[in-house]
Amino acid sequence: MAADAAEQRAHAGLPLPDGYVFPMRPLPASYLDRVLAARLDGRRVKDPVALSEAALRVVGTPHARNGIPDPAYDHGRGYVPRGAHGRPDPANRCQGNASCIPHCPSHAKYTPFKTQGRWSTSVSLRDRAVVSSVLVDGSGRATGVEYRSYDGTVATARADVVVLAAHAIENARLLLLSRLADRSGQVGRNLMDHPVLLTWGRLPQAVGPYRGPGSTSGFEGFRTGPGRRLRAPFRIEIGNWGWVWAKGSVEGEVAQLIAEEGLFGAELRRAVGDRVGRQFTLQFEMEQGADPTNRVTLHPHARDPLGLPRPLVTYDLAGHVKxxxxxxxxxxxxxFALLGADDHTDYAPTAAWPGRFTHDGRTYGYRGAGHAAGTHIMGDSPATSVVDSWQRCWDHPGLYAVGCGSMPSVATANPTLTMAALALRSAERIEADLVARDRPTPLTPSTPGAPA
Structure with missing residues (x-):
């Protein structure tokens, strides 16, 4: 984790204790971040729904990626990053490759190789196989899984504990396929995401897009406060990668200059450099509430290549989010007005914006962040939730459904770190239970002279 604790405490409202140190120093702000900070920090804008004003300030975003270790972390013991295969590697840092999606060449962010590199010989991986059913005994206790391989074979794996960790959509689909854990009727329901409103434009001067991570900073002033009651809260992410999420790759810009202006050679290079070099995007990440009508069910007809029902997703935005x-x-x-930027936001063509809608006479378009959550929500009663606080399925001892699907709400920030914390907490519970079960029973010495 890379961030500045003092900055997060003061300007993002994180309740970090005094003396807290993140493992990594904060990632450097991009040039775009610095340009926006110089022009906007301290300026105020009006929220037309809450009828209040908020101060703007560019704040660094905490990153779950390796940067420069902070030697003060862990009471001065510091932190040593691990490389792609789980071995200590101090050079394993973010190098600003701007290819975080889909791949980090320096392995500064998590990859499965880091976990697999630390597996013991007792762990085996079954690839090209899909679990098709969770198995339970007569008492409802989970006893293993049935899985299907792409070569057509069907096999069974027996286990004392079964952990579903296939994220919100597939966890729900597997529980529905197995007809398990649905006493509350909530399996698959309350699907949430981070619907993201994008706006994009060009600044008067070059700001060096397409360098470093997709975002390094944002505006956090709209996440809290009384305005939450009147409209969904949001954070504003400053996009470092130009218009790529909104409009696609820069190839589209090149094609337009060739087709519409007939540019080639040096003139084309200069025009592309000017247009692309001034691009920026604001990404408004909305908080979405749990709505039982937003859900995952089994498709009545469509099947995947293994013959299993595909997930059928029903999803919409409530008026609060709109x-x-x-x-x-x-x-x-x-x-945009404060920056003197040209606004190029346009949610057309319709086919490119499946989330397009009209609200109070204005057209909006949004993207899904892919942060699915809520399909096997956590609670304190089996009548209203699927899993307990340890992510154990209420109805089936030994069956855990872990991940964002357990979250009963999603905030304005990405849920990854919360998901990881929940998973680690469940892992500790599983280990403690197995150790307690397998601990030898102490024998009481028999009374001298008593029958053996």
């Missing part, structure tokens, strides 16, 4: 997007767009308009 009101948040309306406020976000109004905030964007004010920020």
């Amino acid at each position: 009101d948040g997007m309306a406020a976000a767009r109004a905030v964007s308009d004010q920020i």
Whole structure:
């Protein structure tokens, strides 16, 4: 984790204790971050829904990727990053390759290789296989799984504990396929994401997009406060990768200059450099509430290559979220005006924006962040939830459904770190239970002279 604890405490509202140190120093702010900070820090914009003002300030975003270790971490013991195969590697740091999605060449962010590199010989991986059913005994206790391989074979793996860790959509699908854990009727329900409103434009001067991680900073002033009651809260992520998420790769810009202006050679290179070099995007990440009508079910007809029902997703935005997007767009308009930026936001063509909608006479388009959550929600009662606080399925001892699907709500920030913390907490519970079960029973010495 790379961040500045003092900055997060003061400007993002994180309740970090005094003296807390992140393992990594914060990642450097991009040039775009610094340009926006110079022009916007301390300026105020109006929230037209909450009818209040918020101060703007560019704040560094905590990153779950390796940067420069902070020697003060862990009471001065520091932190040593691990390389792609789990071995200590101090040079394993973010190098600003701008290819975080789909791959980090320096392995500064998590890859499965880091975990697999630390596996013992008792761990085996079954690839090209899909679990098709969770097995339980007569008492409802999980006893293993049935899985199907792409070569057509069907096999069974027996286990004392079964952990579903296939994320919110596939965890729900597997529970539905197995007809398990649904006493509450909540399996597959309450699907949430981070719907993201994008706005994009060009600044008067070059800001060096397409360098470093996709985002290194944002505006955090719209996440909290009384305005939450009137519209969905949001954070604003400053996009370092130009218009790529909104409009696609820069090839589209090149093709347009060739087709519409007939540019080639040096003139084309200069025009592309000017246009692309001034691009920036604001990404408004909305908080979405749990709605039982947003859900995952089994498709009645469509099957995957293994013959299993595909997941069928029903999803929409509540009026509260749409009101948040309306406020976000109004905030964007004010920020663009303060920057003197040309606004190129346009949610057309319709086919490119499946999330397009009209709200109070204005058209909006949003992307899904892919942060699915809520399909096997956690709670304190089996009548209203699927798993308990340890992510154990209420109805089936030995069966855990871990991940974002257990989260009963999603905030404005990405859920990855919360998901990881929940998974580690469940792993500790599983280990403690297995150790307690297998601990030898102490024998009481018999009374001298008593029958053996």
